[in-house]
Amino acid sequence: AEGSASGPVHHWGQASRHPGPLYQAVSEEGPKNCQTVPSVTAHQAVPEIQILVYEGEMERAQGQLEAEMQNLEEEKNRVIEEAFIRAESEMKAVHENLAGVRMNLLTLQPALRTLTCDYNCLKRQVQDFPFMLEKAMTEAKQEICQVIGEVSSANQELLRKYKREMNLRKKCHNELVRLKGNIRVFCRVRPVCRGEHDSAENMVSFDPDDDALLYLSNKGKLMTFELDKVFHPQATQEGVFQEVQSLVTSCIDGFNVCIFAYGQTGSGKTYTMEGVAKDPGINQRALRLLFSEVTEKAPDWDFKITVSMVEIYNETLRNLLGDNQGEKLDIKMNPDGSGQLYVPGLTEFTVQSPEDINRVFELGHMNRATACTNLNEHSSRSHALLIITVAGVNFSTGHRTQGKLNLVDLAGSERIAKSGAEGSRLREAQCINKSLSALGDVINALRSRHSHVPFRNSRLTYLLSDSLSGDSKTLMMVQVSPLVCNMSESVCSLKFAQRVRTIELGNATRRQWENSSTTSSPTHDIMSHSTSSYYPVLTTKWCIDFTRSGKVMKMVSIMDHSW
Numbered sequence: 001a002e003g004s005a006s007g008p009v010h011h012w013g014q015a016s017r018h019p020g021p022l023y024q025a026v027s028e029e030g031p032k033n034c035q036t037v038p039s040v041t042a043h044q045a046v047p048e049i050q051i052l053v054y055e056g057e058m059e060r061a062q063g064q065l066e067a068e069m070q071n072l073e074e075e076k077n078r079v080i081e082e083a084f085i086r087a088e089s090e091m092k093a094v095h096e097n098l099a100g101v102r103m104n105l106l107t108l109q110p111a112l113r114t115l116t117c118d119y120n121c122l123k124r125q126v127q128d129f130p131f132m133l134e135k136a137m138t139e140a141k142q143e144i145c146q147v148i149g150e151v152s153s154a155n156q157e158l159l160r161k162y163k164r165e166m167n168l169r170k171k172c173h174n175e176l177v178r179l180k181g182n183i184r185v186f187c188r189v190r191p192v193c194r195g196e197h198d199s200a201e202n203m204v205s206f207d208p209d210d211d212a213l214l215y216l217s218n219k220g221k222l223m224t225f226e227l228d229k230v231f232h233p234q235a236t237q238e239g240v241f242q243e244v245q246s247l248v249t250s251c252i253d254g255f256n257v258c259i260f261a262y263g264q265t266g267s268g269k270t271y272t273m274e275g276v277a278k279d280p281g282i283n284q285r286a287l288r289l290l291f292s293e294v295t296e297k298a299p300d301w302d303f304k305i306t307v308s309m310v311e312i313y314n315e316t317l318r319n320l321l322g323d324n325q326g327e328k329l330d331i332k333m334n335p336d337g338s339g340q341l342y343v344p345g346l347t348e349f350t351v352q353s354p355e356d357i358n359r360v361f362e363l364g365h366m367n368r369a370t371a372c373t374n375l376n377e378h379s380s381r382s383h384a385l386l387i388i389t390v391a392g393v394n395f396s397t398g399h400r401t402q403g404k405l406n407l408v409d410l411a412g413s414e415r416i417a418k419s420g421a422e423g424s425r426l427r428e429a430q431c432i433n434k435s436l437s438a439l440g441d442v443i444n445a446l447r448s449r450h451s452h453v454p455f456r457n458s459r460l461t462y463l464l465s466d467s468l469s470g471d472s473k474t475l476m477m478v479q480v481s482p483l484v485c486n487m488s489e490s491v492c493s494l495k496f497a498q499r500v501r502t503i504e505l506g507n508a509t510r511r512q513w514e515n516s517s518t519t520s521s522p523t524h525d526i527m528s529h530s531t532s533s534y535y536p537v538l539t540t541k542w543c544i545d546f547t548r549s550g551k552v553m554k555m556v557s558i559m560d561h562s563w
């Protein structure tokens with residue numbers, strides 16, 4: 001290959017461009033050889049020498065080349081060896097890494113398996129989650145319901161116990177009231193009537209667990225009133241009567257009972273006492289109940305129920321069942337020395353059938369209306385009293401009882417300044433206020449246990465004196481309007497009612513007498529002097545003559561009667 005045209009040319013070319021050791025040897029030795037060769041022969045011998053030189057040079061160069069190649073070979077082998085060693089160590093490192101990775105892989109595999117397992121498990125759980133959630137929720141709901149049920153039954157039990165305690169407390173309170181002879185005070189809140197526009201909803205509130213409490217929200221303040229019983233606006237006439245009927249019937253046993261309705265004008269006093277034709281109030285219901293009770297006792301007892309009706313208008317007492325409406329009655333001390341009051345000329349009507357009850361009320365209503373142009377206005381300004389007396393004699397024992405029931409519809413308390421009354425209205429208002437303030441004075445004197453109680457300061461208090469002074473069961477029905485515009489009057493009425501509630505009249509006593517002769521026939525006319533004189537002592541007894549249709553035609557005096 002070195003003998004080929006391209007090989008040496010290439011080397012030479014290289015040599016000419018880069019003067020290497022061969023070129024240097026030729027150029028250094030050339031002139032030396034030229035000096036040693038004669039000029040003619042030298043001219044011929046030059047090429048051979050040159051060739052020789054060149055050959056020598058070539059051999060030398062070859063030798064060098066070979067040496068270089070040897071070097072290069074060695075270098076190459078060394079490099080290869082080094083690369084091999086390096087590659088080997090790298091390989092080793094790689095192997096080691098690989099082994100590490102393998103190890104890692106081996107250790108990771110179980111973790112991976114666990115993870116896979118966990119993942120599958122989680123996946124299953126996620127799939128099952130809605131069902132589990134639903135199940136858990138159902139169970140939780142059941143548990144909650146069970147707990148609520150348990151709490152509610154515990155609550156019911158507590159409520160039952162609480163109510164029992166409340167009833168017990170009430171019984172004890174009633175017993176205490178009975179023993180002390182406290183005046184009982186009930187309160188009735190009337191509903192908002194049609195046409196009344198008032199933000200009444202929040203003014204009066206009630207306690208759902210205690211029917212003796214009433215709350216009034218007055219100018220942002222909550223006032224609490226404790227009474228014996230509070231009737232809310234939805235209370236029915238029947239419901240109200242149920243609460244007073246035991247008091248009513250106790251007059252059959254010989255007790256004196258007085259129920260009076262108190263409150264401002266328009267608060268519902270007349271509605272509670274008289275009621276309306278379709279839904280009568282305490283008056284009619286009381287008379288009917290007494291009548292049915294004494295009828296039931298008829299086999300053993302002979303009872304007589306008598307009724308009187310009076311009104312006090314401008315301090316004048318009028319007989320509402322009498323035939324002379326112009327006549328003014330008087331209240332007098334019984335001359336028999338018993339200390340009892342009586343009203344000479346007051347008509348007493350004996351009730352013998354349920355129809356008589358209707359007739360009595362009809363007559364009283366008619367007589368009241370004849371004396372005035374506007375009955376409603378008139379009745380607002382007068383006190384109306386229904387006086388029922390029940391006297392009984394036991395057939396077998398001769399035992400006698402006499403009880404009296406005063407049912408009073410007071411005139412409405414009115415603020416003169418507020419109502420702006422003038423003329424006759426002013427006089428009426430002054431009379432009402434005078435009698436109501438006399439009632440207040442009596443109440444205060446009774447509360448403070450004064451030795452003197454000013455009963456005589458008005459016709460009303462004088463007439464009610466036996467109901468307000470011991471041995472009587474007295475109930476005040478304080479009427480409250482639910483309207484905000486009546487707030488100050490409602491507060492006044494309730495404060496008055498609370499004062500009344502603290503009065504102790506003493507233990508009520510029965511009016512009864514044992515008859516020594518059990519064989520004597522029963523009579524209401526024969527009573528011993530000490531016990532028989534009892535208000536009202538009647539001087540005239542009237543019977544009402546009815547037509548077939550039941551209308552009142554005239555009053556007929558049938559006898560004079562005095563106990």
Ligand SMILES: Nc1ncnc2c1ncn2[C@@H]1O[C@H](COP(=O)(O)OP(=O)(O)OP(=O)(O)O)[C@@H](O)[C@H]1O
Pocket residue numbers: 189190191193233263264265266267268269270271272379380381410411412413479
């Ligand atoms: N509980 C009630 N349910 C339905 N309406 C009632 C009730 N209480 C009162 N009212 C009505 O309220 C109005 C006033 O009642 P009522 O005449 O009885 O008041 P009053 O206190 O007697 O008034 P006054 O003192 O002027 O006689 C009437 O129209 C009556 O029908």
